[in-house]
Amino acid sequence: MSTSTPQARRPTIYDVAKLAGVSPSLVSLVLQNPAKVSDKRREAVKTAIAQLGYRPSRAATTLASSRTKSIGLVIDDYRNLWFVDLLRGLESVLTEHGYQVMLADSRPGENRIKEAADGLLAMHVDGLVIAAEPGATALSGTEVPTVVAGWRNGVPDDADLITNDDDGGGAMAADHLLQLGHRRIGHLSGSGGAAAHRRDGFRGRLHQAGVEPLIVGEEGDTTEEAGYASACWLLDHHPDITAIFAANDTMALGAFGAIKARGLSVPTDITVIGYDNSALAKSRYLELTSVDNRSDVVGVDVAKALLDRIQGAATGPQRKLIAPVLKVRGTTAAPRS
Structure with a gap:
């Protein structure tokens, strides 16, 4: 019993x-x-x-009702922690309206992004947030309200775009390094839309100052491994560089590994600055100087734009830039004389 x-x-x-x-x-x-x-x-x-x-x-x-009260979020890499603040910003708005966020991870590539989006659409999400490279046609005909978070190489014509001002952020990184006195500067870049805008802003500001940046990895990934490989190439081929600007904090972490492997230190020998102000940058161990892309604010505005679309209040596709903020920590200093 x-x-x-x-x-x-x-x-x-x-x-x-x-x-x-x-x-x-x-x-x-x-x-x-x-x-x-x-x-x-x-x-x-x-x-x-x-x-x-x-x-x-x-x-x-x-x-x-005809709604599932769920929103699909597509990102391109769980290993890059920039999306954590974006998700927090999204949920701060969506949960108040009874929505839950469903996350799908995808590697870069038109078919992979489409597969991730299709998987979410099969669950009848009420809207999509794309925080990955969708490609020019990958998301055509989704038939649900769609908002793109961050600069992307392919943005559907009928989608909203809410993004950090990455051109301004790249220029901000250049200004910081120039003000410290650096003139031999390397940049670790990648193939994505955000990386391209950060690169353009950085290069443009250095050119204004008469400085030619050493740019590596324009067609590659923006992972820690890619950051390590690009930083190795820079340090081996241009041993006189005094500063490295990475397209994101994850690549900056790879640069730390390359610098350490050559018996050098940050910032005594090489200054390092990242982008995104992710959890990596904020850690007390790294104390990485980084451009804050304010992903939480982007997330809040993305959620509001998506709700407007779902509720039929949107008047048409919008493009909105969020101003970045430089967070100076312990990895940037004047070049050693």
Whole structure:
């Protein structure tokens, strides 16, 4: 004979309605569109939900409406932590409106991005956020509201684009190095749209100062491994460089490895500056100077643009730039005389 205590029955929408003194349909309306319910009744329902510990069934909500209350987010590499702040910004807005974010990882390439997006669309997401390189045609005909986060080589014509001002951020990195006195400067770049804008802004500002940057990896990846390989090439072929600007913090980490392998130190021998102000840059161990792309702010604005599209309030595709901020830490210093 079993001696275990049976679990308490899970509260239902009918229990909430009874405790709040309203109809089950009104409880459902509070869960789906609270703005249409009077303050008094809405608060009564919320109080009953809290007292009972009621959790609405997402499946039931989906059946009751044409929406799943889910948003798909496509990124291109879990190893690059820049997207963490983007996700936090997205969720800070979307959760208040009852949406959950579903994440899909994909490597660069038109087919891989399309596969990731198609997988999310198969789950009937209400909208898509693309934080990866979609290619010119990979996302054509998605038939759901779509917002692109960050500069990309291919942005659908009907999608919103919310991005950090990467050209301005690249120029900001150049200004910092020039002000410190550096003139022999290397840059670790990559093939993506964001890397291209950061490279253009960086190179343009150095050219204005009469300095020719040494740029490596324009057609490559932006991973730690790529950063290590590009930094190795720079240090071996141009041993007189005094500073390295990496297209992102992950590549900067690779540069640290290349510098250490040659018996050099940061910033005594080589100054290093990254981009994204990711968790890597903020760690007390690295203390990496980095351009903050303000991904959390990008995420907030992406979420707002997507909700406008879902609710039919958008007037047309928008392009919005978020100003970057330089975070100076312990990896940049004046060149050794």
